[in-house]
Amino acid sequence: MNLSSLNEQQKAAVMAPLGPVLVLAGAGSGKTRVLSFRIAYLIEKALVKSENILALTFTNKAAAEMQKRVVSLLSRGKSNAESKKSTQDNLNFQLSAFNSSALPSMGTFHSLGARILRKEIARLGYNSNFVIIDSSDQLKIIKDILHDLPIETRLSPNLFRAYISTAKNNLQTPQELSLGLEADLANLVQEVYLRYQNFLSRQNSVDFDDLLMLPIKLFQANETILAKYQKQFRYILVDEYQDTNHAQYVLLYLLAVEHNIFVVGDDAQSIYGFRGSNIGNILNFEKHYPEAKVYKLEQNYRSTKNILTVAQKVIELNPEQKPKTLWTENPAGSKVQLEAVEDELGEAYFVAKTIVALSSGLEIPEPASTTGGSGFSILDQFLRKQSPQSAYSFLQLPKQHGSLKGFAVLYRTHAQSRALEEAFISAAIPYQIIGGVKFYERREIKDVLAYLRLLSNPFDLLSLKRVVNVPARGIGEKSFQALQTFIDSVRSTIPEALLPEFLKALSGISLPAKSKQAVSHFYELLDGFNSLAPEIKLSELMKAMVKKVQLFTWYNDGTEIGEVRVENIKELFNVAVKFDHLPWPEGLPQFLEEVALISEVDNLKDNQDTVTLMTLHAAKGLEFDTVFFVGLEEGILPHAQSLLNPAELSEEIRLAYVGLTRAKKQLFLLYAKARRLYGNLTYTNPSRILRVIPAANLSGSLGQSLPYAEPGELTYEPLE
DNA sequence: ACCGGCCTGTTTTTT
DNA sequence: ACAGGCCGGT
Numbered sequence: 001m002n003l004s005s006l007n008e009q010q011k012a013a014v015m016a017p018l019g020p021v022l023v024l025a026g027a028g029s030g031k032t033r034v035l036s037f038r039i040a041y042l043i044e045k046a047l048v049k050s051e052n053i054l055a056l057t058f059t060n061k062a063a064a065e066m067q068k069r070v071v072s073l074l075s076r077g078k079s080n081a082e083s084k085k086s087t088q089d090n091l092n093f094q095l096s097a098f099n100s101s102a103l104p105s106m107g108t109f110h111s112l113g114a115r116i117l118r119k120e121i122a123r124l125g126y127n128s129n130f131v132i133i134d135s136s137d138q139l140k141i142i143k144d145i146l147h148d149l150p151i152e153t154r155l156s157p158n159l160f161r162a163y164i165s166t167a168k169n170n171l172q173t174p175q176e177l178s179l180g181l182e183a184d185l186a187n188l189v190q191e192v193y194l195r196y197q198n199f200l201s202r203q204n205s206v207d208f209d210d211l212l213m214l215p216i217k218l219f220q221a222n223e224t225i226l227a228k229y230q231k232q233f234r235y236i237l238v239d240e241y242q243d244t245n246h247a248q249y250v251l252l253y254l255l256a257v258e259h260n261i262f263v264v265g266d267d268a269q270s271i272y273g274f275r276g277s278n279i280g281n282i283l284n285f286e287k288h289y290p291e292a293k294v295y296k297l298e299q300n301y302r303s304t305k306n307i308l309t310v311a312q313k314v315i316e317l318n319p320e321q322k323p324k325t326l327w328t329e330n331p332a333g334s335k336v337q338l339e340a341v342e343d344e345l346g347e348a349y350f351v352a353k354t355i356v357a358l359s360s361g362l363e364i365p366e367p368a369s370t371t372g373g374s375g376f377s378i379l380d381q382f383l384r385k386q387s388p389q390s391a392y393s394f395l396q397l398p399k400q401h402g403s404l405k406g407f408a409v410l411y412r413t414h415a416q417s418r419a420l421e422e423a424f425i426s427a428a429i430p431y432q433i434i435g436g437v438k439f440y441e442r443r444e445i446k447d448v449l450a451y452l453r454l455l456s457n458p459f460d461l462l463s464l465k466r467v468v469n470v471p472a473r474g475i476g477e478k479s480f481q482a483l484q485t486f487i488d489s490v491r492s493t494i495p496e497a498l499l500p501e502f503l504k505a506l507s508g509i510s511l512p513a514k515s516k517q518a519v520s521h522f523y524e525l526l527d528g529f530n531s532l533a534p535e536i537k538l539s540e541l542m543k544a545m546v547k548k549v550q551l552f553t554w555y556n557d558g559t560e561i562g563e564v565r566v567e568n569i570k571e572l573f574n575v576a577v578k579f580d581h582l583p584w585p586e587g588l589p590q591f592l593e594e595v596a597l598i599s600e601v602d603n604l605k606d607n608q609d610t611v612t613l614m615t616l617h618a619a620k621g622l623e624f625d626t627v628f629f630v631g632l633e634e635g636i637l638p639h640a641q642s643l644l645n646p647a648e649l650s651e652e653i654r655l656a657y658v659g660l661t662r663a664k665k666q667l668f669l670l671y672a673k674a675r676r677l678y679g680n681l682t683y684t685n686p687s688r689i690l691r692v693i694p695a696a697n698l699s700g701s702l703g704q705s706l707p708y709a710e711p712g713e714l715t716y717e718p719l720e
Numbered sequence: 721a722c723c724g725g726c727c728t729g730t731t732t733t734t735t
Numbered sequence: 736a737c738a739g740g741c742c743g744g745t
Contacts, residue, residue, distance in 0.1 A: 059735085110735050135734085156729090208735050275734060413732055435734085469721090476721050599735060617733050639732050648732095655733080678730085679736045 001044050001073055006030075006037065013295040014038045016262075018047060018235075020289035022282070023264040026326040027311070027661035028302025028623065031264045032062075035237055036069035038262060039104055042235060043074060048260075052234035053104035056112065059599045062239060062621060063106040070104065105233070109248050110597050113211030118589075120218055120225055129589055131205045131453045132596035135161065136441060137462055138196075138207055145195045153188065163189045164196060168209035169245045169276040171216060173197075203461040212247040219254050230257045240621070241265030241285075245276040249288075259289055267322055268315050271617060271655050273647065283322075300326050302623050304333025306697045307667050311660040313692050316711035317653045336667045338690065338700035343674045343681075344416070344631075348423035350670065351409055351628045353395055355429055355611060358626065359402040395427045404430060406625030407611040410659045412637045416630065417613050424611065434614035435600040444555055444565040445572055449595065451545050455529055456588045471554035474518040482511050483519060525549065534584040538591060539576040616659045627663035632656075632671040633684040656689045669693075 003011050010030055013023045014037045025031035039055060042048045057063045118128050142157040167177050174194035181189060200206060206214065219226040236256050238244065241263035252261060263285065270279040286292045300308055308328055315321055341347045356362065409420055414436045424431045439445060447470050450463035461484060469475045525548065533541055546552065546569060555565040579591040600618050612624070631637060638652035660667065671686045686702050692711045695701065
């Protein structure tokens with residue numbers, strides 16, 4: 001392997017001795033390269049066997065990319081035929097890449113947890129075909145629990161979900177719960193948590209947090225199992241270490257018994273505190289592993305000097321930020337362009353116009369102004385008088401245009417994407433949005449998946465409840481209750497024979513004859529799917545199910561929404577095709593696991609020539625030639641919810657830093673003077689982030705009212 | 721059991 | 736602004 005393409009620091013990290021290693025890698029300093037080289041290096045120097053390496057990344061996509069890079073590094077120097085073969089193997093590999101033997105294990109913490117639980121969960125009283133529930137399912141369960149509770153509470157189900165999640169991240173069972181809450185509330189949370197966990201266990205399902213907590217509980221209770229995994233994962237590498245939480249820290253600490261752990265991260269990019277990540281993990285690495293070697297990667301290969309300087313100034317808004325000197329040999333580049341717009345429509349127009357201009361080389365004329373003295377953006381005037389389509393008729397991306405791949409629009413919240421999306425549609429600019437209304441959370445998708453989950457795990461009450469009357473077949477609340485009672489009574493004795501047994505037992509249930517017939521028909525339906533499943537491919541099974549229950553007819557009500565729903569279901573068939581080669585019953589749980597653990601960024605299609613729109617969180621780890629950073633206003637970034645809490649405000653600053661450092665060549669910063677929030681117009685001020693950017697690196701300015709300030713001058717007080 | 725209309729909280733970020 | 740939950744009428 002040739003290390004000559006690495007700089008001295010990168011090389012030192014790649015060639016570090018075994019034992020704990022912390023690589024503090026600034027934005028764009030090549031940390032993914034270092035990780036890939038490190039893995040290849042360990043394998044090639046025979047320091048660690050490939051199958052004993054575990055690499056944990058933040059997304060499945062990142063894991064897939066690293067896998068590809070390692071394979072390519074290792075196959076260089078081999079004979080042509082051999083390298084061709086391994087590349088081919090690599091192309092076939094699954095996203096949840098925990099199955100191939102020769103390659104290192106790579107994936108997310110959650111997929112690792114799922115993998116361990118598939119093998120070991122029987123010891124915890126679950127069955128290995130457990131299903132993974134998402135947060136809306138969590139919420140449904142908690143709502144039901146609150147409903148059943150003898151006491152009334154005005155507290156929102158979301159609050160309980162958050163407490164339960166925190167408890168799990170801190171590895172507290174319901175019995176061990178200790179969140180420092182006032183006694184009454186603590187008791188209530190404990191009761192809800194207990195019932196919630198019982199429900200999950202009863203219906204053989206786990207939530208995201210369980211995927212981390214349960215393996216740890218298992219390991220702590222059973223040394224033999226732990227030893228097995230310690231032996232298997234002799235060497236562990238972790239990407240984005242700054243965003244790990246307490247449970248993840250403990251899991252690593254348990255597994256890396258020989259302290260062969262190599263973590264890479266940047267404390268300036270820690271942005272997941274809201275979901276329990278603990279920046280202390282990276283800051284205290286040397287305390288946790290006293291013999292740790294630390295390497296710093298400070299040369300940035302991504303951005304121009306102007307962009308880097310701006311990012312540097314912004315991160316200085318954080319007084320407790322560890323100082324770091326990130327430098328680059330890249331050219332100064334064009335100045336960062338600051339643009340004030342009237343409102344979100346003006347913002348969308350500016351972005352669309354600039355993309356058209358940059359990608360086609362055309363000068364874009366301003367629309368004929370209809371603005372009166374009191375109006376907002378020109379476009380706003382247009383939109384009020386005409387349809388959105390005609391509003392942009394003067395702005396169309398010509399057929400002949402350059403690549404759009406290099407453009408990204410980044411924003412703080414999904415809600416901000418709407419105006420942009422409308423502008424892009426009108427201007428005929430191809431785009432993809434990452435996240436937003438998530439594909440796998442759409443109703444029709446969850447319906448189809450629920451049928452499948454029920455097939456995989458007959459105890460999945462949540463899925464049963466979901467599909468029992470979709471499409472409507474005359475089974476209402478009462479009938480469902482009877483069903484549920486039956487399932488509870490039968491589960492301990494004959495789980496496998498649930499469906500036929502049910503038909504026999506049905507005569508003993510007190511229900512009107514009509515309901516009984518409906519329920520019985522439903523179960524015959526499921527039973528039919530059960531016998532069909534082993535005989536056909538997964539995607540064929542799904543098609544057959546959808547056809548049999550006439551889901552398309554149910555959804556296609558003639559509206560546009562109905563049409564979209566049908567299209568979405570067809571899209572889901574395509575996803576399932578990837579699992580068609582697996583034999584029954586393995587294919588189904590693997591498919592369900594992949595769709596449960598898929599992350600938003602995994603859906604990013606980098607083979608398509610489109611502009612990408614996404615949140616700052618989703619943009620972590622990515623880079624683009626040209627970035628439009630929109631909505632830089634107080635209340636948006638930093639977000640209004642974070643203004644009162646210094647820790648959260650710091651996270652907003654780091655979030656801004658992440659956004660700025662995504663840009664390679666050109667960076668546009670936009671703020672609107674007014675914006676429609678929750679339906680009505682709000683006047684806004686430029687973000688404090690903009691105020692610390694030196695004029696020398698900037699084209700455009702903030703104007704008089706809120707002038708430049710040194711980072712130190714801006715306190716944590718909310719700005720007016 | 722189903723359907724339509726009204727009310728509410730929801731938007732910060734997510735595996 | 737809007738989706739999803741709840742209530743009351745069929």
